[in-house]
Amino acid sequence: MKRFSLIALLLFACCAALLMVSCSKRSDSNVFEVAGNPYPLKATLVDDGNYGYVLRFEGSGEISGFESEKDAPWYSVSGRIKSIELPEGITAIGDNMFPECYYLESVVLPKSVKSIGSNSFSSRTAVCSYSPISAPEGQDVYIYAEEKPSDGGLYWHLSGGKVIMWDLTKVLFIGNSFTYYSDMEKIVYELASKAGLNVSTQRITVGAYNLERFADPNDKVGALVHWALETNDDYDVIVLQEQSTRPITNVDKFREGVQSLVSLIRKTQKNCRIYLYETWGFPAGATIVGLDVPQMEAKLYESYTTVANELDLTVCPVGKAFLKVYTEHPEIELYNPDGRHPSPEGSFLAACVHAAKILGVDPRGLELDGFKSQDVLASAAYDVVNK
Numbered sequence: 163m164k165r166f167s168l169i170a171l172l173l174f175a176c177c178a179a180l181l182m183v184s185c186s187k188r189s190d191s192n193v194f195e196v197a198g199n200p201y202p203l204k205a206t207l208v209d210d211g212n213y214g215y216v217l218r219f220e221g222s223g224e225i226s227g228f229e230s231e232k233d234a235p236w237y238s239v240s241g242r243i244k245s246i247e248l249p250e251g252i253t254a255i256g257d258n259m260f261p262e263c264y265y266l267e268s269v270v271l272p273k274s275v276k277s278i279g280s281n282s283f284s285s286r287t288a289v290c291s292y293s294p295i296s297a298p299e300g301q302d303v304y305i306y307a308e309e310k311p312s313d314g315g316l317y318w319h320l321s322g323g324k325v326i327m328w329d330l331t332k333v334l335f336i337g338n339s340f341t342y343y344s345d346m347e348k349i350v351y352e353l354a355s356k357a358g359l360n361v362s363t364q365r366i367t368v369g370a371y372n373l374e375r376f377a378d379p380n381d382k383v384g385a386l387v388h389w390a391l392e393t394n395d396d397y398d399v400i401v402l403q404e405q406s407t408r409p410i411t412n413v414d415k416f417r418e419g420v421q422s423l424v425s426l427i428r429k430t431q432k433n434c435r436i437y438l439y440e441t442w443g444f445p446a447g448a449t450i451v452g453l454d455v456p457q458m459e460a461k462l463y464e465s466y467t468t469v470a471n472e473l474d475l476t477v478c479p480v481g482k483a484f485l486k487v488y489t490e491h492p493e494i495e496l497y498n499p500d501g502r503h504p505s506p507e508g509s510f511l512a513a514c515v516h517a518a519k520i521l522g523v524d525p526r527g528l529e530l531d532g533f534k535s536q537d538v539l540a541s542a543a544y545d546v547v548n549k
Contacts, residue, residue: 194235197226203252207236207243212389213382214244214265219252227256227279234259241265250274255282263287265386267364267394268318268325271295278303285348286364290318290325316360327362332396333520335365336376336387336423337403340441342367343498344506349513349530354521356528361521366390372405373419377426387423391430399520400427401478403439406502407447409465410458417469424473437476437520440466442484442508446501459485478519480512483546487511487539494535507534514543 192207196219203221210216217236219225228234236243240262248255250272257279260266268288271278277296283289289297292306307317310328317328331354335347347363354361366376368383378384391397402423409416420438427434443458451458459481470477487494496508504512510533514525525540533539 196235199224199226205236207239210244213385214242214389215239216245216247217243217260217263218247219249222249222251222253222274224254225252225256225259227282228258231258231261231281234262237262248272248275253277255279257281260284260287264365270325285351286362288318288325288327288362326396327360329360331359331361331398331521332394333361333363333399333401334390334397335363335367335401335403335439336373337365337367337401337439338371338405339367339369339503340406340512341365341403341439342369343504344509346504346509346513346516349510350516350521352530353513353517353523353525353528356530357517357521357523359521359523370405372408372415373402373423374415375419377419377422388426391426395430395432397427397431397434399435399437400431401437401439401516401520403441404466406441406444407451409469410451410461413465413469416465417472420469420473420475424475435476435520436473437478437516438466438470439512439516440477440479440481442481442496442504443488444497444502455488456485476519478516479546480515483511483515483543484508486542486546490542491535491538494538506532507539510536511539511543514540515547518543518547 194205196203196205198221200223203219203225206218208216208218231237241264243263244265246260246266246269248271251274252272253274253276255275255278259282261281261284264284264286266287268290270290273292275295280298288304290304294305295303297303302316304316304318304327308319311317319326335341342365347365351361351363366387371383375381376384376387379388402420404416424436427436440463443455443462445455448455448458462481466477484496487496494507495505498505517523517525524544526544529536
C-alpha cells in the first residue's frame with residue numbers, strides 16, 4: 163500500500179538556495195549535472211507558473227543518487243516540486259533522490275527503469291511502474307493494469323492522461339502544525355495499512371495558518387490549495403483543521419473559512435466527504451481564553467459541531483479523545499513541552515481518531531513503532547468515536 167501526500171507541505175523560500183554537492187554540479191541556478199553511469203545526466207527545474215516546479219531529467223543509464231537527501235541540489239525547493247519527468251533510457255534511480263518532495267503525488271517510471279534505491283522517493287509519493295522492478299523492502303510499487311484487477315494488489319492506470327490508482331481511498335488534510343507534528347497523516351496511513359486498507363494520505367499544512375487563509379486564492383499557500391483541488395477531482399475525504407483558538411475567539415471567521423473551503427471542495431470534487439478536525443484544549447491556550455483545559459475543549463467542540471451541523475459536515479472528535487486521556491490517564495504526556503502542540507503520543511491519538519472516524523479502522527491492537535501507551539490511546543480513540 164502506498165500513500166501520497168500533498169500533502170506535507172512545508173512553506174519553502176521562493177528562490178532556491180545555492181548548494182555545492184560532491185556528486186552533482188550546477189551550471190546555472192536551475193540546471194544541474196547529476197552523477198550517473200555511464201555518463202552524467204542533466205536535471206532542470208522548470209517553474210510551473212503556480213508556485214511550483216517540474217524537475218526534468220535528460221540522459222540515460224543509472225542515476226547514481228546521493229549519500230543524503232540534503233545533498234540533492236534541488237533539496238531547498240523539494241517541497242515545491244510537483245512533477246518529475248524521467249525519460250526512457252534511464253535504467254536505475256539511486257538512493258536519496260526525492261524523499262523530501264512531499265508535494266509529489268505520483269511518479270511514473272520509464273519502462274526502462276529496472277530498480278530504485280533506498281529512500282529514493284517520499285512515502286507520500288506513489289511510485290508507478292509498467293512492470294515489476296527491484297525496490298527496497300517497504301517500498302511499495304504500483305504496477306500498470308489497463309483493466310481493474312481482481313487480486314486486490316497495488317495497481318494504476320491512466321485516465322485522460324492522469325495517473326489513477328485502482329481501489330484507493332484518497333485523504334487530504336488541510337491545517338497547521340496541529341496536523342503536521344509527528345507527520346500525523348503518515349500515522350493515519352500506517353494504521354490504515356495495518357488494517358489492510360489501500361489509502362493515500364496527503365497534507366497541505368503551514369504553521370499558524372487558519373482556514374480563511376487556506377481558502378484565499380491570493381495567498382501563496384491558499385493558491386496551492388486551489389491548485390490541488392482544481393487539478394484533482396477524486397479526493398474521497400478532506401479534513402479541515404482550524405487554528406487552535408479561532409473557533410472560540412472568532413467563530414464567525416472560523417465559519418467563513420470553513421464555508422469557503424467547503425464551497426470549493428464541493429465545486430471541484432466528484433464525491434468527497436468533508437470532516438472538521440476538532441482540536442484539543444491545551445494549557446497554554448486555556449490561559450489565553452480564560453478557561454481551564456476541559457472548558458476550552460467544550461467550547462471548541464461546541465463551535466466545531468455547530469458549524470458542522472450548519473454545513474452538513476462530520477466532526478472528528480480528536481479534542482474529546484484528548485480530554486478523555488488527559489483526565490483518565492494524566493501520566494500520559496499528550497503535549498509538547500510548549501503546552502500547546504501534540505507530543506508524539508498526542509499525534510498518535512489524533513491519528514487513531516481520524517482512522518477510526520474516517521476509515522472505520524479499529525486502532526486497537528495495531529502496533530506502530532515509536533509511540534508509548536498505544537493500547538490506552540487507541541482504546542480512548544475507539545471509545546470516543548464509537549460511543
